[in-house]
Amino acid sequence: MLRLPPFSYHKPSSVAEATGLMDQYAEEAMYVAGGTDLIPNMKHRLFEPTHLIALKSVTELSGIREENGDLRIGSAETLAEVAGHPEVQKLFPALADAAGHVAGPQLRNAGTIGGNLCLDTRCTYYNQTSFWRGALGYCLKKDGTVCHVTNVGKKCVAAHSADTPPVLMTLGAMVTLAGPDGERRLPIEEFFITDGIYNTRRTPVEIVTEIRIPLGAASRRQAYAKLRQRKSIDFPLLTVAVSADIEGNGTVQSINGVVTALGARPRALSGWDDLAVGGTLDADMIDELAERAHEQCHPLENLIVDADWRRAMVPVYVRRVLEKLRIT
Amino acid sequence: MPAVTQIVRLTVNGDLREVGVPMHFTLLEALRYGLGLTGSKQGCDKGDCGACTVILDGRPTLSCITPVFEAEGHAIVTVEGLADVEGPHPLQDAFDLHGAAQCGFCTPGILCSAAVLLEKTTSPSRTEIKEALSGNLCRCTGYSKIYDAVASAGQRLQVEAQLGESGR
Numbered sequence: 001m002l003r004l005p006p007f008s009y010h011k012p013s014s015v016a017e018a019t020g021l022m023d024q025y026a027e028e029a030m031y032v033a034g035g036t037d038l039i040p041n042m043k044h045r046l047f048e049p050t051h052l053i054a055l056k057s058v059t060e061l062s063g064i065r066e067e068n069g070d071l072r073i074g075s076a077e078t079l080a081e082v083a084g085h086p087e088v089q090k091l092f093p094a095l096a097d098a099a100g101h102v103a104g105p106q107l108r109n110a111g112t113i114g115g116n117l118c119l120d121t122r123c124t125y126y127n128q129t130s131f132w133r134g135a136l137g138y139c140l141k142k143d144g145t146v147c148h149v150t151n152v153g154k155k156c157v158a159a160h161s162a163d164t165p166p167v168l169m170t171l172g173a174m175v176t177l178a179g180p181d182g183e184r185r186l187p188i189e190e191f192f193i194t195d196g197i198y199n200t201r202r203t204p205v206e207i208v209t210e211i212r213i214p215l216g217a218a219s220r221r222q223a224y225a226k227l228r229q230r231k232s233i234d235f236p237l238l239t240v241a242v243s244a245d246i247e248g249n250g251t252v253q254s255i256n257g258v259v260t261a262l263g264a265r266p267r268a269l270s271g272w273d274d275l276a277v278g279g280t281l282d283a284d285m286i287d288e289l290a291e292r293a294h295e296q297c298h299p300l301e302n303l304i305v306d307a308d309w310r311r312a313m314v315p316v317y318v319r320r321v322l323e324k325l326r327i328t
Numbered sequence: 329m330p331a332v333t334q335i336v337r338l339t340v341n342g343d344l345r346e347v348g349v350p351m352h353f354t355l356l357e358a359l360r361y362g363l364g365l366t367g368s369k370q371g372c373d374k375g376d377c378g379a380c381t382v383i384l385d386g387r388p389t390l391s392c393i394t395p396v397f398e399a400e401g402h403a404i405v406t407v408e409g410l411a412d413v414e415g416p417h418p419l420q421d422a423f424d425l426h427g428a429a430q431c432g433f434c435t436p437g438i439l440c441s442a443a444v445l446l447e448k449t450t451s452p453s454r455t456e457i458k459e460a461l462s463g464n465l466c467r468c469t470g471y472s473k474i475y476d477a478v479a480s481a482g483q484r485l486q487v488e489a490q491l492g493e494s495g496r
Contacts, residue, residue, distance in 0.1 A: 002373040004352045009397040032395075039354075039393040040374040054398060080387075104463025105441070106378060109387040110394065232462035233376060 002043035002129070011054045015061070015207060018053050019180045022205045025051040031207055033061075033076055034111035036103070037119050045130040046120070046142055061114070061209055064088065070174075070212035075114025079164075080105070082113050092171060092213060094222035094241060098163040101226060104233045114208040117165055117175065117188075121158035121196045121264055122235060123149065123302045141197050149302045156196030159261050159302050165192065166241035166258035166266045167224050171217040179206040192265035196302075199264045220245050223324035225317050226261075229305065236261040237305050240293075240317045244325055250280040257289070257321075259314065262299040269293050269318075286322045290315035336396050340365065341409025355399045356380045356391035359406060367407035367436045371465075378464035381437035382406045388441045388463070407436035410443055418481040418488075419443060428477035430468035438464045442478045450485040452478070 012018040022029055029051035032038050041047050055061055061076035064085050071091055073082060082088055083100030102108055102116065125139045125148040138144030141156045149157050165188060173188045188211075191200055202208060220243040227238040244255040255276045260266035271292050279285055294315040299307045333348040336358060347362035356373075359365045359382070371379030373392050380392040383405040391399075410417040419439050422428070429435045438461060445452055445460035452460070457475050466474060 001370060004354065004395075006350065006352045009351050009395055011397065035393055035395065035398070036375055036390075039395070043374055052395065054395070056398065104378065105460065106381055106388045106390045106463040107375060109384075109389055233465070 002040075004039070004042055005045065005048045005050075007042075007050050007052050009052050009054060011057050013057055013059070015058055015178050015209060018055060018058060018207060019178060019205065021051070021053050023180045025053075027204075029053055030204070031055055033115045034078065034107075036107045036111040037115060041120060041127075044128060044133075046126070055114075055207065056112075061207075066215065067212075069215055071215060071218075073113055073211045073213070075117075075208045075210055076112050079108040079111050079113060079116060082164075083108065091215065091218040092167075092222065094167045094224040094243065095164060095171070095213075098167045098224045098226075098239075098241065102163045103235075107233075113164060113211060116162045117168075117191065117208055117211070118200060118202060119160075119162040121156070121199050122161045123156075123158035123196070124304050125149065126158055149300050156264065157300050157302050158196035158199075158264060159299075160192065160199055160263065160265050161235045161261050163224075163226060163236060163239055166239050166260045167222070168211060168213065169258045169266055169268060170222065170241045170243035170256050171213050171220070173211055173213045175208055176210045176212065177202055177206040178209045179203065183209070185212075189266075189268060194264045196264040217243070221325045223321040225321045225324070227310070227313050227317055235303075237303060237310050238262065238299075238313055238317055240314075240321050242318075242321045242325060244276075244281070246281065246325070252276045252279055252281055255281075255289075257293065257318065259293065259297060259318075261303070262297055262310065262314075267297065270296065281322065281326050286319055286326075289322060290318040293318045334397075336400055338363075338396075338399060338404060339402070340404045341406060349396055351397065353396045354392050355382070355384075355389075355394040355396045355404070358396040358399075359391060359404075365406050365408050369433055369436055371433065371437075376465070377434070378437045378441070379434050381440045381464060383440050383444055386444065386447070388444050390463075405440070405443075407439050410439055417443065418484045419446065419478065422477040422481035422484070423474075426473045426477040426480065428469065428473040434464055434466045434468075438466065438474060442481070445478070446482050446485060450482040450489065452482055454479070 030049040032052045033055045062074040079099045079102050089096045140147040168188045176185045222243045224241045226236040228234040239260045242257040245253040257269040297314045299310045301307045349358045369379035371377040375390045375393040382391045
C-alpha cells in the first residue's frame with residue numbers, strides 16, 4: 001500500500017484560472033494532468049505538493065486540429081486520443097505509433113501528450129520508495145548529495161524516458177507554454193536541457209498548452225521504434241525516431257534521427273547529413289548511419305538494464321527504423 | 329493543512345454515492361475503504377499492474393493513481409457492476425468455465441479491461457485481446473486461458489445477439 005501525501009485538489013476551468021492558482025500557492029503547488037507520472041512519484045515522496053492544480057477540465061488544452069499551417073495538439077489530449085486520431089495517423093504516423101506504445105492501455109487513457117513532454121527523468125536510484133532511497137542515503141536528484149550512478153560529480157544523469165518527444169523533434173514541432181506572465185513558444189529541441197534533476201525549460205509556474213507540428217513535415221518519411229523489457233507497461237530502455245525527405249528516385253534530401261532513454265535529454269544524432277544527403281538509403285548507408293549513432297551514445301547505469309547492452313542495441317534499433325523508412 | 333475529509337459524489341455502477349474522504353484519497357481508496365467495494369484490488373498501487381482497473385466513462389482506468397476528486401462527475405463501473413440481477417456477466421461465466429482465474433487477484437481488473445473490449449467488438453482477434461489486456465499483469469495463468477475465456481465470452485455475446493435475447 002502506497003499512500004499519497006495530503007494535498008488539496010483544485011479543478012480550474014481555464015488556463016488563466018490555473019496560472020492564477022499557481023500564483024497564489026507558488027512553491028506549495030504543482031500542476032497535474034493525467035497524473036500517471038506525478039501520482040506514483042508522489043506516492044514515492046519524490047514530490048509533496050500540498051496543492052494539486054488539475055488541468056484535465058481546462059477545455060483550452062484539448063483539441064487536435066489544423067491551424068495556421070500546423071497540426072495543433074492540445075496538451076491535455078490523452079496519448080490514446082493522439083494515437084487513435086485519424087489526422088495524426090495520416091500526417092504523422094510515427095507520432096501515432098509512439099503515443100500508441102507508451103506504457104499500457106490504461107495509462108494511455110489517462111496520460112496526456114503534454115504530460116509526456118514534462119515526464120520526470122527516471123533512474124534506478126530515484127524511482128523508489130522513500131524507505132528504499134533512505135536506506136542508501138538518498139541521491140543527488142532528491143534529498144541527497146551523492147549520485148549512485150557515477151559516484152562522482154554533481155550532475156544528475158537520470159534518463160529522459162518519454163516516447164513522443166524524439167518523434168516530435170524529428171518533425172520540427174514547437175511547444176507553447178503559458179504562465180502568469182503570458183505565453184511563449186519554443187522549438188521542442190530547445191525545450192529539453194541536460195539536467196537530470198529538472199530537464200526542461202518549463203518553469204514550475206508554466207503550463208504546456210499545445211504542441212504544434214508544421215504540416216510541411218507530413219511529407220517526410222517517419223519511423224519510430226523502442227526497446228523495453230516487456231512489450232507493454234514498461235518505460236523505454238531506448239527509443240529511436242527518424243524522419244527523412246527522400247526524392248522519388250531515392251535520393252536523400254535531408255535526414256534526422258533522435259535517440260532517448262539514455263541520458264537526461266533526447267539526443268539529436270549528429271553527422272548524418274555528411275553521410276546521407278545526396279545518396280540513397282541502401283544497406284551500406286544504413287550501416288554507416290547506425291555506426292555513427294553508436295559512436296555518440298554512451299548510456300550510464302541509470303536504468304535497471306545493463307548499460308553496455310543498451311548501447312549495443314543503439315545500432316540495432318537505428319538500423320530497424322531506417323529499414324522502415326526505406327519501405328514506407 | 330487541508331481539511332480532514334470532504335464529501336465526494338461518485339456515480340458508481342449506476343448509483344450516485346456520496347462518501348466522506350480525505351482529499352488526497354485515490355479513487356481506489358474511496359471505492360475500497362469509503363464504499364466497501366473491495367472487488368477492485370490494490371496491487372502495486374502505483375499504476376503498473378492493472379489490478380485496480382475500473383471503467384471510467386467507458387475507458388479502462390487505473391483507480392490507484394486517479395485522485396478521487398478527478399473521478400467526480402464521471403461514470404464509474406467496477407467489477408461489482410459487471411453482473412446484473414439476471415446473473416454473471418458472460419465474461420465471468422467464461423472465466424469460470426475456462427479456469428481463467430487461479431489466485432484471482434488480477435481477475436477484477438482483467439474483467440474490466442475485457443468488458444470494454446467486448447463493448448467494441450464481440451469477435452476480437454487474439455492480437456486485439458492481447459493488446460486490450462496488455463496493461464493487466466497476471467502472475468499465475470500464463471494468460472492463455474484468459475485469452476480463451478475472453479474469446480469465448482465474445483462468441484456467446486454474438487450468439488445471443490443473433491438470437492435476439494439476453495440468454496442470461
